[in-house]
Amino acid sequence: MKEKYTIVSAETSSPGHNGLPAENLFDGDLATNWANKEIGVTITHDLGSEKKVDCIAISWSGNNSRKYTFDLEVPVNGTDFTPIATSLESTGTAAKNNSKEYYAIPEQSLRYIRIVNKGNTKNTFINIYEAEIGHR
Ligand SMILES: [Ca+2]
Numbered sequence: 001m002k003e004k005y006t007i008v009s010a011e012t013s014s015p016g017h018n019g020l021p022a023e024n025l026f027d028g029d030l031a032t033n034w035a036n037k038e039i040g041v042t043i044t045h046d047l048g049s050e051k052k053v054d055c056i057a058i059s060w061s062g063n064n065s066r067k068y069t070f071d072l073e074v075p076v077n078g079t080d081f082t083p084i085a086t087s088l089e090s091t092g093t094a095a096k097n098n099s100k101e102y103y104a105i106p107e108q109s110l111r112y113i114r115i116v117n118k119g120n121t122k123n124t125f126i127n128i129y130e131a132e133i134g135h136r
Pocket of ligand 1: 023024025026027028029030031032033129130
């Protein structure tokens with residue numbers, strides 16, 4: 001992506017598996033991950049201020065062997081989120097375990113974007129090494 005925005009924080013609706021911290025989602029390190037096995041668990045990324053976004057990139061754990069399904073949501077007011085993309089899928093055929101994949105979304109100004117877990121082809125986990133939010 002041409003422009004990659006700084007993620008200020010990531011809030012999760014449930015704690016990470018085995019105490020994994022949410023910071024692992026945006027620490028720039030492809031060796032640190034965040035995981036949770038609840039279907040419907042959410043990760044809300046905060047860009048600190050509104051940015052023009054049309055792309056999100058995710059480095060999945062096991063992306064060379066399983067397909068993840070997820071939704072993307074954005075806030076419609078202070079508390080409610082609405083989907084902007086539903087049942088997106090990772091390829092499951094990436095070159096490496098932690099290969100990055102890009103997902104296009106309709107361009108919009110946003111500060112918060114939320115990933116909703118719908119599990120993967122092997123189990124109910126969401127498991128991400130790194131997320132990036134930006135503009136193509
Ligand atoms: Ca990481």
